[in-house]
Amino acid sequence: MRFFLWLLFILAAAVGLAAVARFNPGNVVFFYPPYRIDLSLNFFLVAAALLFFLLYFAMKAFDATMNMPQRVAAYRRNKRERESNKALRDALKALLEGRFGHAEKAAARTADSAENGGLAALIGAQAAHRMDQAARRDQWLAKIADDNALKTARLMTSVDLLVDGREPDAALAAVGELNASGTRHIHALRLALKANQQAQNWPEVLRLVRSLDKHNALHPALSRRLRAMAYEALLSDRTHDAESIRRVWTDVPAADKLQPLVALHAADSFHASGLQGEARAVIEKALAAEWDERLLRAYCRSAAAEGSPELLAQIERCESWHAERPADAELALTLGVLCLKQKLWGKSQRFLEQALADADDSATLREAHLKLAQLHEALGQEKQAQAHYRQCALSGLI
Numbered sequence: 001m002r003f004f005l006w007l008l009f010i011l012a013a014a015v016g017l018a019a020v021a022r023f024n025p026g027n028v029v030f031f032y033p034p035y036r037i038d039l040s041l042n043f044f045l046v047a048a049a050l051l052f053f054l055l056y057f058a059m060k061a062f063d064a065t066m067n068m069p070q071r072v073a074a075y076r077r078n079k080r081e082r083e084s085n086k087a088l089r090d091a092l093k094a095l096l097e098g099r100f101g102h103a104e105k106a107a108a109r110t111a112d113s114a115e116n117g118g119l120a121a122l123i124g125a126q127a128a129h130r131m132d133q134a135a136r137r138d139q140w141l142a143k144i145a146d147d148n149a150l151k152t153a154r155l156m157t158s159v160d161l162l163v164d165g166r167e168p169d170a171a172l173a174a175v176g177e178l179n180a181s182g183t184r185h186i187h188a189l190r191l192a193l194k195a196n197q198q199a200q201n202w203p204e205v206l207r208l209v210r211s212l213d214k215h216n217a218l219h220p221a222l223s224r225r226l227r228a229m230a231y232e233a234l235l236s237d238r239t240h241d242a243e244s245i246r247r248v249w250t251d252v253p254a255a256d257k258l259q260p261l262v263a264l265h266a267a268d269s270f271h272a273s274g275l276q277g278e279a280r281a282v283i284e285k286a287l288a289a290e291w292d293e294r295l296l297r298a299y300c301r302s303a304a305a306e307g308s309p310e311l312l313a314q315i316e317r318c319e320s321w322h323a324e325r326p327a328d329a330e331l332a333l334t335l336g337v338l339c340l341k342q343k344l345w346g347k348s349q350r351f352l353e354q355a356l357a358d359a360d361d362s363a364t365l366r367e368a369h370l371k372l373a374q375l376h377e378a379l380g381q382e383k384q385a386q387a388h389y390r391q392c393a394l395s396g397l398i
Contacts, residue, residue, distance in 0.1 A: 168199035228261035
């Protein structure tokens with residue numbers, strides 16, 4: 001429809017011009033002695049217009065010819081850029097799909113691009129790492145070692161891949177470089193935490209856990225577990241003597257001292273160093289904050305010497321706990337063991353038999369039978385002792 005409208009407009013314009021030109025008597029004369037050229041005004045106007053368009057198109061053709069090399073270069077550059085962008089998209093898509101070989105090949109196709117080469121190297125490094133090709137991974141990362149614009153991205157990728165590959169020393173070196181660049185965001189702290197955990201750098205693990213906790217960047221259960229692991233490693237260090245363990249424990253925050261696992265590790269370390277009094281004090285404070293049967297077993301292991309005031313104080317404290325938890329089989333077993341050590345035969349037998357009656361796990365049953373067997377043996381009641389020993393044997397304890 002538009003074509004016909006233009007055709008109609010051109011025809012109308014031609015008719016109008018013809019009508020106007022018919023009544024135009026003007027002429028144009030060119031003198032160049034001894035020559036004279038007479039032209040009608042209409043012919044002159046048409047010739048001038050044609051000459052103008054001829055010169056215009058000639059100049060355009062000349063300009064296009066002169067600019068042809070630049071246009072060809074720009075076309076080739078744009079084509080390479082389009083191909084590079086497509087290869088980068090293909091590499092990223094293949095990486096997310098888990099087709100790591102295809103991802104690395106696509107990254108190689110755009111590796112020479114000035115715009116996309118750095119990102120392609122990061123994709124290629126991740127793809128090579130997923131295929132357990134550490135050498136190729138490092139080659140990809142080395143290609144952008146001097147690219148300041150991608151320095152943070154390269155270091156973050158390096159730490160992530162090195163931590164995943166369990167290369168803590170190299171990961172910590174990258175973390176140091178990352179910290180020197182001023183990067184302190186949450187994901188960087190998480191990666192640093194993993195690297196230090198693998199390197200068993202427990203003081204730094206504790207510092208990073210506290211820093212992440214301030215930003216609510218760790219699940220509370222994970223935070224507690226990491227703290228417990230760190231304190232366990234620090235407290236169970238075989239190079240520590242009793243005084244060193246005391247110093248380590250003094251540096252533990254008060255809230256962490258009340259966590260059952262932390263208190264349990266501390267009590268075991270104190271007990272191994274012969275500091276039963278400190279072990280008992282740690283457990284008593286932790287139990288006051290949160291009841292945990294594992295702490296009761298450690299409390300029993302750190303019992304004071306027979307006949308000592310400390311042992312009697314332990315029994316009294318356990319009896320006060322028993323008044324609050326009369327159906328606790330583990331507490332009854334602990335009381336029975338402590339009374340047995342103090343040679344309170346009647347109380348020991350009563351608590352041990354209660355532990356047998358209330359126990360809901362085989363470990364408590366076996367321990368109660370064993371202690372009852374030892375009690376009857378100490379009292380010269382061989383028949384009852386043998387009966388409890390048989391129960392232990394049937395349970396697989398002996």
